Amino acid sequence: MTYEELVKKHPGSLVEKIVTEVVNKDFVEVHFEDEDDEQWAVIKVHIYEEDKEMAIRLLADDQWVLQFGYYDDEDEFIELLQPLTQLEIDLIPKGLQKVMRKVLASEEGLRLPGNFLSR
Numbered sequence: 001m002t003y004e005e006l007v008k009k010h011p012g013s014l015v016e017k018i019v020t021e022v023v024n025k026d027f028v029e030v031h032f033e034d035e036d037d038e039q040w041a042v043i044k045v046h047i048y049e050e051d052k053e054m055a056i057r058l059l060a061d062d063q064w065v066l067q068f069g070y071y072d073d074e075d076e077f078i079e080l081l082q083p084l085t086q087l088e089i090d091l092i093p094k095g096l097q098k099v100m101r102k103v104l105a106s107e108e109g110l111r112l113p114g115n116f117l118s119r
Contacts, residue, residue: 003070007080011066012088018054019092021045025114030103041103042067043096056084056092058100064089 007014022028022043031042044055055067064084072078089097095116103110 003068003078004080007066007068007082011082011084012091014054014066014068015056015084015088015091018043018045018056019096022096023093023114027111028114029109029111030099031109032103032107039104039107040065041100043100056100057081058097058104060104062101064092 001009022045028043031044033040033042038059040057040059042055042057044053046053051071053067053069055069057065057067059065066082066084066088068080068082070078099110099112
């Protein structure tokens with residue numbers, strides 16, 4: 001299965017992996033990022049040995065997006081984005097959703113204990 005197929009057909013399993021990794025960390029950083037006219041809150045998980053990055057983004061109007069990034073054979077970074085359905089959003093703990101909304105609204109990142117986000 002290609003990364004594109006994985007992101008399109010199984011976004012829920014990737015969301016679960018990201019959430020599991022994040023809530024099991026001692027501390028989690030929720031970042032505020034912007035590019036062009038878009039702004040978002042984001043949590044990221046890096047898989048260094050495979051040169052991959054997975055993230056959950058919260059954009060304006062409560063739009064949730066799965067981000068999956070990897071390096072191709074020419075060493076170019078490829079970023080795949082997949083909007084999340086309500087079922088997939090429901091996999092994100094309410095505490096984490098609340099913190100991400102706060103980061104987006106305040107435009108300032110936060111660092112919190114991972115177990116705080118699982119509530």
